[in-house]
Amino acid sequence: MESLIECRSEPYCRALQARVEAWLSAPESRDVPGAELYRHLPRFYTLLVNTALDPVVPPRERTAVCSALKYIVAPYDLIPEAVVGTTGFRDDLVLAALMVERLAGVLGGPALRSRWQGGDEPAELARAVLDASGALVDPEVSERLHHWLPQ
Numbered sequence: 001m002e003s004l005i006e007c008r009s010e011p012y013c014r015a016l017q018a019r020v021e022a023w024l025s026a027p028e029s030r031d032v033p034g035a036e037l038y039r040h041l042p043r044f045y046t047l048l049v050n051t052a053l054d055p056v057v058p059p060r061e062r063t064a065v066c067s068a069l070k071y072i073v074a075p076y077d078l079i080p081e082a083v084v085g086t087t088g089f090r091d092d093l094v095l096a097a098l099m100v101e102r103l104a105g106v107l108g109g110p111a112l113r114s115r116w117q118g119g120d121e122p123a124e125l126a127r128a129v130l131d132a133s134g135a136l137v138d139p140e141v142s143e144r145l146h147h148w149l150p151q
Helices: 011-024 027-031 035-052 059-073 081-107 109-113 122-131 139-148
Strands: none
Touching: 011 027, 011 035, 011 081, 027 035, 035 059, 035 081, 035 122, 059 081, 059 139, 081 109, 081 122, 081 139, 109 122
16 A cells, blocks of 8 residues: 555544544543543544555455444444434444454454554554443444444
């Protein structure tokens, strides 16, 4: 992949990052389990965008990524951020982590890291989100998100 889309140059990602950071600095976020994990959503988003735009990625995976991106940007989904505010991003975060974990298995770690912006490991961050997903979303939402991805 020649050039990566960066969060600072992508309007949706910039807005998402600003909203998450503002929420994390507010007192209300301190009472939300797993709140610190929300800060990874903008980078997961740009990783997914970069993967969707890469013609080297198999078409089935690009389609799955586009489907996940459509879900993430939709303000009305299983937990609608348009209604409940920033805490509504928790289902988006879990779905993004599921997609990143899937891509790590399909594409491999090096290919995933080549689309990632940051010094940490995207698959490890996705695993941390998925390990905390029981505190982020209820079991029914988690099951529906798992079924969202192609088998």
